[in-house]
Amino acid sequence: MPELPTTARGIATRRRILDAAAVEFAQVGLAGARMDRILDAAEGNKARLYAYFGSKEGLFDAVISDRVDTSTDTxxxxxxxxxxxxxxxxxxxxxxxxxxxxxxxxxxxxxxxxxxxxxxxxxxxxxxxxxxxxxxxxxxxxxxxxxxxxxxxxxxxxxxxxxxxxxxxxxxxxxxxxxxxxxxxxxxxxxxxxxxxxxx
Structure with a gap:
Protein backbone atom coordinates (compact mmCIF):
# COMPACT_ATOMS: atom_id res chain seq x y z
CA MET A 1 0.00 0.00 0.00
CA PRO A 2 1.56 3.32 -1.05
CA GLU A 3 2.23 5.71 1.80
CA LEU A 4 1.11 9.32 2.05
CA PRO A 5 3.66 11.98 2.93
CA THR A 6 3.35 13.42 6.41
CA THR A 7 5.73 16.39 6.23
CA ALA A 8 5.62 19.60 4.23
CA ARG A 9 8.73 18.48 2.37
CA GLY A 10 7.16 15.11 1.58
CA ILE A 11 3.94 16.75 0.37
CA ALA A 12 5.94 19.10 -1.86
CA THR A 13 7.94 16.17 -3.26
CA ARG A 14 4.77 14.23 -4.01
CA ARG A 15 3.30 17.28 -5.75
CA ARG A 16 6.41 17.72 -7.92
CA ILE A 17 6.27 14.06 -8.92
CA LEU A 18 2.57 14.31 -9.80
CA ASP A 19 3.10 17.43 -11.89
CA ALA A 20 6.12 16.01 -13.73
CA ALA A 21 4.32 12.72 -14.32
CA ALA A 22 1.25 14.53 -15.69
CA VAL A 23 3.41 16.16 -18.37
CA GLU A 24 5.18 12.88 -19.21
CA PHE A 25 2.03 10.74 -19.33
CA ALA A 26 0.11 13.35 -21.33
CA GLN A 27 2.86 13.45 -23.95
CA VAL A 28 3.67 9.75 -24.37
CA GLY A 29 1.09 7.74 -22.43
CA LEU A 30 1.58 5.04 -19.82
CA ALA A 31 3.61 2.66 -21.97
CA GLY A 32 5.89 5.37 -23.35
CA ALA A 33 6.52 7.15 -20.05
CA ARG A 34 9.94 6.78 -18.45
CA MET A 35 10.30 6.98 -14.70
CA ASP A 36 13.82 8.42 -14.95
CA ARG A 37 12.50 11.39 -16.97
CA ILE A 38 9.77 11.96 -14.40
CA LEU A 39 12.30 11.81 -11.56
CA ASP A 40 14.68 14.19 -13.33
CA ALA A 41 11.88 16.70 -13.96
CA ALA A 42 10.59 16.38 -10.39
CA GLU A 43 14.06 16.43 -8.83
CA GLY A 44 12.93 13.40 -6.84
CA ASN A 45 14.33 10.01 -6.00
CA LYS A 46 13.16 6.54 -6.92
CA ALA A 47 12.61 5.42 -3.32
CA ARG A 48 10.14 8.25 -2.62
CA LEU A 49 8.33 7.77 -5.92
CA TYR A 50 7.70 4.09 -5.30
CA ALA A 51 6.88 4.69 -1.63
CA TYR A 52 4.20 7.22 -2.58
CA PHE A 53 2.78 5.52 -5.69
CA GLY A 54 3.87 1.88 -5.67
CA SER A 55 4.42 1.50 -9.42
CA LYS A 56 4.24 3.32 -12.72
CA GLU A 57 0.62 2.20 -13.04
CA GLY A 58 -0.09 3.50 -9.54
CA LEU A 59 1.50 6.82 -10.45
CA PHE A 60 -0.61 7.03 -13.62
CA ASP A 61 -3.79 6.37 -11.61
CA ALA A 62 -2.77 9.01 -9.06
CA VAL A 63 -2.14 11.56 -11.83
CA ILE A 64 -5.56 10.91 -13.38
CA SER A 65 -7.25 11.25 -9.99
CA ASP A 66 -5.30 14.42 -9.18
CA ARG A 67 -6.15 16.08 -12.48
CA VAL A 68 -9.83 15.10 -12.28
CA ASP A 69 -9.97 16.51 -8.75
CA THR A 70 -8.31 19.73 -9.91
CA SER A 71 -10.78 20.09 -12.77
CA THR A 72 -13.72 19.36 -10.47
CA ASP A 73 -12.55 21.98 -7.97
CA THR A 74 -11.83 24.57 -10.67
Missing part, protein backbone atom coordinates in the same frame (compact mmCIF):
# COMPACT_ATOMS: atom_id res chain seq x y z
CA UNK A 75 -15.19 24.25 -12.44
CA UNK A 76 -17.86 24.03 -9.71
CA UNK A 77 -20.94 22.05 -10.70
CA UNK A 78 -24.18 24.04 -10.85
CA UNK A 79 -27.25 21.98 -11.77
CA UNK A 80 -29.17 25.21 -12.40
CA UNK A 81 -26.60 26.35 -14.96
CA UNK A 82 -25.48 23.24 -16.81
CA UNK A 83 -24.73 25.24 -19.99
CA UNK A 84 -22.41 27.47 -17.97
CA UNK A 85 -20.79 24.42 -16.37
CA UNK A 86 -20.16 22.89 -19.82
CA UNK A 87 -18.59 26.13 -21.03
CA UNK A 88 -16.40 26.12 -17.92
CA UNK A 89 -15.20 22.63 -18.87
CA UNK A 90 -14.49 23.85 -22.42
CA UNK A 91 -12.32 26.63 -21.00
CA UNK A 92 -10.62 24.24 -18.57
CA UNK A 93 -9.69 21.98 -21.47
CA UNK A 94 -8.18 24.99 -23.25
CA UNK A 95 -6.11 26.04 -20.25
CA UNK A 96 -5.17 22.51 -19.13
CA UNK A 97 -5.32 20.10 -22.07
CA UNK A 98 -3.32 17.47 -20.20
CA UNK A 99 -6.40 15.94 -18.56
CA UNK A 100 -8.08 15.29 -21.91
CA UNK A 101 -4.82 13.82 -23.22
CA UNK A 102 -4.52 11.60 -20.16
CA UNK A 103 -8.08 10.39 -20.65
CA UNK A 104 -7.34 9.71 -24.32
CA UNK A 105 -4.29 7.63 -23.33
CA UNK A 106 -6.41 5.75 -20.80
CA UNK A 107 -8.90 4.95 -23.54
CA UNK A 108 -6.15 3.80 -25.90
CA UNK A 109 -4.00 1.81 -23.50
CA UNK A 110 -6.50 0.36 -21.07
CA UNK A 111 -9.65 0.06 -23.22
CA UNK A 112 -11.99 0.69 -20.28
CA UNK A 113 -15.60 -0.35 -20.50
CA UNK A 114 -18.67 0.76 -18.60
CA UNK A 115 -18.44 3.69 -16.21
CA UNK A 116 -14.79 4.38 -15.58
CA UNK A 117 -14.88 7.50 -13.50
CA UNK A 118 -14.92 7.47 -9.71
CA UNK A 119 -18.60 7.65 -8.84
CA UNK A 120 -17.92 9.08 -5.38
CA UNK A 121 -16.42 12.22 -6.94
CA UNK A 122 -19.59 12.72 -8.99
CA UNK A 123 -22.23 11.54 -6.53
CA UNK A 124 -23.29 15.07 -5.59
CA UNK A 125 -23.73 15.90 -9.28
CA UNK A 126 -25.87 12.82 -9.89
CA UNK A 127 -27.96 13.62 -6.80
CA UNK A 128 -28.46 17.23 -7.93
CA UNK A 129 -29.49 16.07 -11.41
CA UNK A 130 -31.95 13.56 -9.92
CA UNK A 131 -33.51 16.25 -7.72
CA UNK A 132 -33.78 18.72 -10.60
CA UNK A 133 -35.42 16.02 -12.74
CA UNK A 134 -37.92 15.26 -9.99
CA UNK A 135 -38.76 18.98 -9.83
CA UNK A 136 -39.32 19.07 -13.60
CA UNK A 137 -36.37 21.37 -14.29
CA UNK A 138 -34.37 18.85 -16.33
CA UNK A 139 -35.28 16.18 -18.85
CA UNK A 140 -35.99 12.71 -17.49
CA UNK A 141 -33.54 9.87 -17.91
CA UNK A 142 -30.58 8.22 -16.28
CA UNK A 143 -28.55 10.92 -14.47
CA UNK A 144 -25.26 9.23 -15.35
CA UNK A 145 -26.17 9.21 -19.04
CA UNK A 146 -26.98 12.91 -18.87
CA UNK A 147 -23.72 13.73 -17.08
CA UNK A 148 -21.67 11.70 -19.58
CA UNK A 149 -23.41 13.47 -22.47
CA UNK A 150 -22.66 16.93 -21.05
CA UNK A 151 -18.99 16.12 -20.39
CA UNK A 152 -18.69 14.75 -23.93
CA UNK A 153 -20.27 17.87 -25.41
CA UNK A 154 -17.90 20.09 -23.43
CA UNK A 155 -14.95 17.98 -24.63
CA UNK A 156 -15.92 18.11 -28.31
CA UNK A 157 -12.97 20.41 -29.11
CA UNK A 158 -10.54 19.03 -26.53
CA UNK A 159 -7.47 16.82 -27.19
CA UNK A 160 -9.81 13.86 -26.62
CA UNK A 161 -11.76 14.84 -29.74
CA UNK A 162 -11.42 12.65 -32.82
CA UNK A 163 -12.21 15.62 -35.07
CA UNK A 164 -10.76 18.93 -33.86
CA UNK A 165 -8.51 20.15 -31.06
CA UNK A 166 -8.89 23.78 -30.04
CA UNK A 167 -5.94 25.73 -28.64
CA UNK A 168 -5.52 28.96 -26.71
CA UNK A 169 -3.75 30.67 -29.62
CA UNK A 170 -6.84 30.55 -31.86
CA UNK A 171 -8.82 33.78 -32.38
CA UNK A 172 -11.03 34.74 -29.45
CA UNK A 173 -14.01 34.91 -31.80
CA UNK A 174 -13.62 31.20 -32.58
CA UNK A 175 -13.79 30.30 -28.91
CA UNK A 176 -16.77 32.56 -28.33
CA UNK A 177 -18.60 31.00 -31.27
CA UNK A 178 -18.03 27.52 -29.81
CA UNK A 179 -19.05 28.63 -26.32
CA UNK A 180 -22.31 30.01 -27.70
CA UNK A 181 -23.01 26.83 -29.64
CA UNK A 182 -22.16 24.68 -26.62
CA UNK A 183 -24.27 26.76 -24.25
CA UNK A 184 -27.31 26.67 -26.55
CA UNK A 185 -26.90 22.95 -27.34
CA UNK A 186 -26.63 21.97 -23.68
CA UNK A 187 -29.68 24.08 -22.82
CA UNK A 188 -31.68 22.18 -25.43
CA UNK A 189 -30.26 18.82 -24.41
CA UNK A 190 -31.23 19.16 -20.75
CA UNK A 191 -34.61 20.87 -21.26
CA UNK A 192 -37.66 18.93 -20.09
CA UNK A 193 -39.40 17.04 -22.88
CA UNK A 194 -42.57 19.10 -22.42
CA UNK A 195 -42.98 22.84 -22.22
CA UNK A 196 -40.72 25.57 -23.45
CA UNK A 197 -36.94 25.01 -23.69
CA UNK A 198 -34.99 26.19 -20.67
CA UNK A 199 -33.23 29.51 -20.92
CA UNK A 200 -29.96 30.27 -19.13
Missing amino acids: VPFDVDDLPGWAVGLYDQNLRHPELARLIAWTRLERSPTGRWFDSTRHEHKLTAITQAQAAGRLRAGDPTDLLVLLISMASAWSPASSVYTATLDEPAADHERRRTLLRESVARAVAPETGEPLTF
Whole structure:
Protein backbone atom coordinates (compact mmCIF):
# COMPACT_ATOMS: atom_id res chain seq x y z
CA MET A 1 0.00 0.00 0.00
CA PRO A 2 1.56 3.32 -1.05
CA GLU A 3 2.23 5.71 1.80
CA LEU A 4 1.11 9.32 2.05
CA PRO A 5 3.66 11.98 2.93
CA THR A 6 3.35 13.42 6.41
CA THR A 7 5.73 16.39 6.23
CA ALA A 8 5.62 19.60 4.23
CA ARG A 9 8.73 18.48 2.37
CA GLY A 10 7.16 15.11 1.58
CA ILE A 11 3.94 16.75 0.37
CA ALA A 12 5.94 19.10 -1.86
CA THR A 13 7.94 16.17 -3.26
CA ARG A 14 4.77 14.23 -4.01
CA ARG A 15 3.30 17.28 -5.75
CA ARG A 16 6.41 17.72 -7.92
CA ILE A 17 6.27 14.06 -8.92
CA LEU A 18 2.57 14.31 -9.80
CA ASP A 19 3.10 17.43 -11.89
CA ALA A 20 6.12 16.01 -13.73
CA ALA A 21 4.32 12.72 -14.32
CA ALA A 22 1.25 14.53 -15.69
CA VAL A 23 3.41 16.16 -18.37
CA GLU A 24 5.18 12.88 -19.21
CA PHE A 25 2.03 10.74 -19.33
CA ALA A 26 0.11 13.35 -21.33
CA GLN A 27 2.86 13.45 -23.95
CA VAL A 28 3.67 9.75 -24.37
CA GLY A 29 1.09 7.74 -22.43
CA LEU A 30 1.58 5.04 -19.82
CA ALA A 31 3.61 2.66 -21.97
CA GLY A 32 5.89 5.37 -23.35
CA ALA A 33 6.52 7.15 -20.05
CA ARG A 34 9.94 6.78 -18.45
CA MET A 35 10.30 6.98 -14.70
CA ASP A 36 13.82 8.42 -14.95
CA ARG A 37 12.50 11.39 -16.97
CA ILE A 38 9.77 11.96 -14.40
CA LEU A 39 12.30 11.81 -11.56
CA ASP A 40 14.68 14.19 -13.33
CA ALA A 41 11.88 16.70 -13.96
CA ALA A 42 10.59 16.38 -10.39
CA GLU A 43 14.06 16.43 -8.83
CA GLY A 44 12.93 13.40 -6.84
CA ASN A 45 14.33 10.01 -6.00
CA LYS A 46 13.16 6.54 -6.92
CA ALA A 47 12.61 5.42 -3.32
CA ARG A 48 10.14 8.25 -2.62
CA LEU A 49 8.33 7.77 -5.92
CA TYR A 50 7.70 4.09 -5.30
CA ALA A 51 6.88 4.69 -1.63
CA TYR A 52 4.20 7.22 -2.58
CA PHE A 53 2.78 5.52 -5.69
CA GLY A 54 3.87 1.88 -5.67
CA SER A 55 4.42 1.50 -9.42
CA LYS A 56 4.24 3.32 -12.72
CA GLU A 57 0.62 2.20 -13.04
CA GLY A 58 -0.09 3.50 -9.54
CA LEU A 59 1.50 6.82 -10.45
CA PHE A 60 -0.61 7.03 -13.62
CA ASP A 61 -3.79 6.37 -11.61
CA ALA A 62 -2.77 9.01 -9.06
CA VAL A 63 -2.14 11.56 -11.83
CA ILE A 64 -5.56 10.91 -13.38
CA SER A 65 -7.25 11.25 -9.99
CA ASP A 66 -5.30 14.42 -9.18
CA ARG A 67 -6.15 16.08 -12.48
CA VAL A 68 -9.83 15.10 -12.28
CA ASP A 69 -9.97 16.51 -8.75
CA THR A 70 -8.31 19.73 -9.91
CA SER A 71 -10.78 20.09 -12.77
CA THR A 72 -13.72 19.36 -10.47
CA ASP A 73 -12.55 21.98 -7.97
CA THR A 74 -11.83 24.57 -10.67
CA VAL A 75 -15.19 24.25 -12.44
CA PRO A 76 -17.86 24.03 -9.71
CA PHE A 77 -20.94 22.05 -10.70
CA ASP A 78 -24.18 24.04 -10.85
CA VAL A 79 -27.25 21.98 -11.77
CA ASP A 80 -29.17 25.21 -12.40
CA ASP A 81 -26.60 26.35 -14.96
CA LEU A 82 -25.48 23.24 -16.81
CA PRO A 83 -24.73 25.24 -19.99
CA GLY A 84 -22.41 27.47 -17.97
CA TRP A 85 -20.79 24.42 -16.37
CA ALA A 86 -20.16 22.89 -19.82
CA VAL A 87 -18.59 26.13 -21.03
CA GLY A 88 -16.40 26.12 -17.92
CA LEU A 89 -15.20 22.63 -18.87
CA TYR A 90 -14.49 23.85 -22.42
CA ASP A 91 -12.32 26.63 -21.00
CA GLN A 92 -10.62 24.24 -18.57
CA ASN A 93 -9.69 21.98 -21.47
CA LEU A 94 -8.18 24.99 -23.25
CA ARG A 95 -6.11 26.04 -20.25
CA HIS A 96 -5.17 22.51 -19.13
CA PRO A 97 -5.32 20.10 -22.07
CA GLU A 98 -3.32 17.47 -20.20
CA LEU A 99 -6.40 15.94 -18.56
CA ALA A 100 -8.08 15.29 -21.91
CA ARG A 101 -4.82 13.82 -23.22
CA LEU A 102 -4.52 11.60 -20.16
CA ILE A 103 -8.08 10.39 -20.65
CA ALA A 104 -7.34 9.71 -24.32
CA TRP A 105 -4.29 7.63 -23.33
CA THR A 106 -6.41 5.75 -20.80
CA ARG A 107 -8.90 4.95 -23.54
CA LEU A 108 -6.15 3.80 -25.90
CA GLU A 109 -4.00 1.81 -23.50
CA ARG A 110 -6.50 0.36 -21.07
CA SER A 111 -9.65 0.06 -23.22
CA PRO A 112 -11.99 0.69 -20.28
CA THR A 113 -15.60 -0.35 -20.50
CA GLY A 114 -18.67 0.76 -18.60
CA ARG A 115 -18.44 3.69 -16.21
CA TRP A 116 -14.79 4.38 -15.58
CA PHE A 117 -14.88 7.50 -13.50
CA ASP A 118 -14.92 7.47 -9.71
CA SER A 119 -18.60 7.65 -8.84
CA THR A 120 -17.92 9.08 -5.38
CA ARG A 121 -16.42 12.22 -6.94
CA HIS A 122 -19.59 12.72 -8.99
CA GLU A 123 -22.23 11.54 -6.53
CA HIS A 124 -23.29 15.07 -5.59
CA LYS A 125 -23.73 15.90 -9.28
CA LEU A 126 -25.87 12.82 -9.89
CA THR A 127 -27.96 13.62 -6.80
CA ALA A 128 -28.46 17.23 -7.93
CA ILE A 129 -29.49 16.07 -11.41
CA THR A 130 -31.95 13.56 -9.92
CA GLN A 131 -33.51 16.25 -7.72
CA ALA A 132 -33.78 18.72 -10.60
CA GLN A 133 -35.42 16.02 -12.74
CA ALA A 134 -37.92 15.26 -9.99
CA ALA A 135 -38.76 18.98 -9.83
CA GLY A 136 -39.32 19.07 -13.60
CA ARG A 137 -36.37 21.37 -14.29
CA LEU A 138 -34.37 18.85 -16.33
CA ARG A 139 -35.28 16.18 -18.85
CA ALA A 140 -35.99 12.71 -17.49
CA GLY A 141 -33.54 9.87 -17.91
CA ASP A 142 -30.58 8.22 -16.28
CA PRO A 143 -28.55 10.92 -14.47
CA THR A 144 -25.26 9.23 -15.35
CA ASP A 145 -26.17 9.21 -19.04
CA LEU A 146 -26.98 12.91 -18.87
CA LEU A 147 -23.72 13.73 -17.08
CA VAL A 148 -21.67 11.70 -19.58
CA LEU A 149 -23.41 13.47 -22.47
CA LEU A 150 -22.66 16.93 -21.05
CA ILE A 151 -18.99 16.12 -20.39
CA SER A 152 -18.69 14.75 -23.93
CA MET A 153 -20.27 17.87 -25.41
CA ALA A 154 -17.90 20.09 -23.43
CA SER A 155 -14.95 17.98 -24.63
CA ALA A 156 -15.92 18.11 -28.31
CA TRP A 157 -12.97 20.41 -29.11
CA SER A 158 -10.54 19.03 -26.53
CA PRO A 159 -7.47 16.82 -27.19
CA ALA A 160 -9.81 13.86 -26.62
CA SER A 161 -11.76 14.84 -29.74
CA SER A 162 -11.42 12.65 -32.82
CA VAL A 163 -12.21 15.62 -35.07
CA TYR A 164 -10.76 18.93 -33.86
CA THR A 165 -8.51 20.15 -31.06
CA ALA A 166 -8.89 23.78 -30.04
CA THR A 167 -5.94 25.73 -28.64
CA LEU A 168 -5.52 28.96 -26.71
CA ASP A 169 -3.75 30.67 -29.62
CA GLU A 170 -6.84 30.55 -31.86
CA PRO A 171 -8.82 33.78 -32.38
CA ALA A 172 -11.03 34.74 -29.45
CA ALA A 173 -14.01 34.91 -31.80
CA ASP A 174 -13.62 31.20 -32.58
CA HIS A 175 -13.79 30.30 -28.91
CA GLU A 176 -16.77 32.56 -28.33
CA ARG A 177 -18.60 31.00 -31.27
CA ARG A 178 -18.03 27.52 -29.81
CA ARG A 179 -19.05 28.63 -26.32
CA THR A 180 -22.31 30.01 -27.70
CA LEU A 181 -23.01 26.83 -29.64
CA LEU A 182 -22.16 24.68 -26.62
CA ARG A 183 -24.27 26.76 -24.25
CA GLU A 184 -27.31 26.67 -26.55
CA SER A 185 -26.90 22.95 -27.34
CA VAL A 186 -26.63 21.97 -23.68
CA ALA A 187 -29.68 24.08 -22.82
CA ARG A 188 -31.68 22.18 -25.43
CA ALA A 189 -30.26 18.82 -24.41
CA VAL A 190 -31.23 19.16 -20.75
CA ALA A 191 -34.61 20.87 -21.26
CA PRO A 192 -37.66 18.93 -20.09
CA GLU A 193 -39.40 17.04 -22.88
CA THR A 194 -42.57 19.10 -22.42
CA GLY A 195 -42.98 22.84 -22.22
CA GLU A 196 -40.72 25.57 -23.45
CA PRO A 197 -36.94 25.01 -23.69
CA LEU A 198 -34.99 26.19 -20.67
CA THR A 199 -33.23 29.51 -20.92
CA PHE A 200 -29.96 30.27 -19.13
